[in-house]
Amino acid sequence: MKNILITGGCGFVGTNLAIFLKSKKFVVNTLDNFNRKGSRYNYKILKDNKIKNFNIDITNLKKILNLPKYDLIIDCCAEAAVEVSKNEIDRVFNTNLVGTLNILKKIRKDKSKIIFLSTSRVYPLKDLNNLVKNKNIKKKLNLKKKFNERDNIQGPKSLYGFTKLASEMLIEEFSFLFKIKFIINRCGVLSGPLQFGKQDQGFVSLWVWKHMNKEKLDYIGYGGHGNQVRDVLHIKDLCNLILIQIKKMNKINNKIFTVGGSLKSYTSLVELTKICQKITKNKILIGKSKTTSIYDIPYFITDNKLVKKTYNWSPKKNIYDVVKDTYKWIFQNKKKLIKYF
Numbered sequence: 001m002k003n004i005l006i007t008g009g010c011g012f013v014g015t016n017l018a019i020f021l022k023s024k025k026f027v028v029n030t031l032d033n034f035n036r037k038g039s040r041y042n043y044k045i046l047k048d049n050k051i052k053n054f055n056i057d058i059t060n061l062k063k064i065l066n067l068p069k070y071d072l073i074i075d076c077c078a079e080a081a082v083e084v085s086k087n088e089i090d091r092v093f094n095t096n097l098v099g100t101l102n103i104l105k106k107i108r109k110d111k112s113k114i115i116f117l118s119t120s121r122v123y124p125l126k127d128l129n130n131l132v133k134n135k136n137i138k139k140k141l142n143l144k145k146k147f148n149e150r151d152n153i154q155g156p157k158s159l160y161g162f163t164k165l166a167s168e169m170l171i172e173e174f175s176f177l178f179k180i181k182f183i184i185n186r187c188g189v190l191s192g193p194l195q196f197g198k199q200d201q202g203f204v205s206l207w208v209w210k211h212m213n214k215e216k217l218d219y220i221g222y223g224g225h226g227n228q229v230r231d232v233l234h235i236k237d238l239c240n241l242i243l244i245q246i247k248k249m250n251k252i253n254n255k256i257f258t259v260g261g262s263l264k265s266y267t268s269l270v271e272l273t274k275i276c277q278k279i280t281k282n283k284i285l286i287g288k289s290k291t292t293s294i295y296d297i298p299y300f301i302t303d304n305k306l307v308k309k310t311y312n313w314s315p316k317k318n319i320y321d322v323v324k325d326t327y328k329w330i331f332q333n334k335k336k337l338i339k340y341f
């Protein structure tokens with residue numbers, strides 16, 4: 001496999017992957033319509049690396065079918081913010097689900113393969129919320145539960161989570177019907193350089209940015225104590241995994257993997273604040289917003305057992321590395337980044 005198209009390729013994951021795979025001698029193109037603010041910044045980096053971007057809306061089937069032929073499409077295109085899916089239902093459905101359908105039609109036409117970036121948000125809100133006694137989490141959570149490919153997926157999970165799970169199922173249907181080879185990575189939180197975090201998506205980079213700029217933040221939901229827990233996979237670890245998956249795709253395919261920082265790299269918001277204070281040497285005001293969004297979850301830690309056994313891969317970087325590397329990127333580019341955060 002030589003020619004790769006990365007959809008959502010000017011996003012956080014897409015840009016990191018594009019540059020990484022180009023450095024490994026693949027021919028990489030990206031597709032992105034700059035829907036996300038920071039994507040214009042990332043586009044300049046792609047251009048510097050001589051990576052061509054097609055400014056196409058993923059919902060435009062005609063334009064997608066007219067793109068050159070690729071051996072592999074890595075589908076990283078989505079509206080990735082869970083909260084946005086409450087209000088912008090049509091856009092989220094079209095981008096996340098119709099977008100995947102269009103990519104599958106292109107893959108069918110070209111007889112190529114797909115690697116799909118899915119999410120831990122395919123698991124039902126109820127199962128995640130049932131892990132804690134009530135919505136006022138006063139103390140540090142000390143849970144043992146790790147989520148894997150076999151965990152229950154039945155039940156409301158957010159419209160975002162629905163579109164990603166529906167995309168997973170669509171990929172399986174196309175694979176069954178048209179013999180398309182696929183890999184689905186169901187990822188926990190991903191973070192690192194080139195991520196333009198917002199309160200509801202990309203919280204680690206937002207935390208680093210706010211600490212560096214001495215701006216106020218809020219602990220939102222679950223009583224406003226900041227005790228929610230997430231694992232956070234460093235983007236470098238994800239890139240390394242995808243490279244192995246590409247190399248082995250002819251032999252290992254048609255599988256779903258849960259992929260995340262797991263116990264190597266996880267944090268609560270309170271712990272993240274301490275790490276940011278240490279690394280940026282700044283202390284900021286953090287407010288409390290007690291109300292919990294209907295789409296929020298208190299906890300997520302990934303079980304990497306299957307992906308580890310299959311590829312002999314596990315995360316090498318921890319949450320300190322994620323914060324340190326994000327800090328370094330922001331520190332070196334602060335002035336240029338202001339208008340994108």
Ligand SMILES: NC(=O)c1ccc[n+]([C@@H]2O[C@H](COP(=O)([O-])OP(=O)(O)OC[C@H]3O[C@@H](n4cnc5c(N)ncnc54)[C@H](O)[C@@H]3O)[C@@H](O)[C@H]2O)c1
Binds near residue numbers: 008012076079
């Ligand atoms: N970042 C995470 O923590 C995380 C976790 C799990 C899964 N994922 C998945 O990984 C993938 C990449 O996420 P990300 O963090 O890089 O998100 P991102 O928002 O940084 O990147 C998505 C890119 O898609 C582009 N895009 C959006 N709508 C488009 C459209 N209609 N047509 C063309 N381009 C469009 C945006 O401009 C953006 O550059 C997504 O599929 C997301 O669901 C991300």
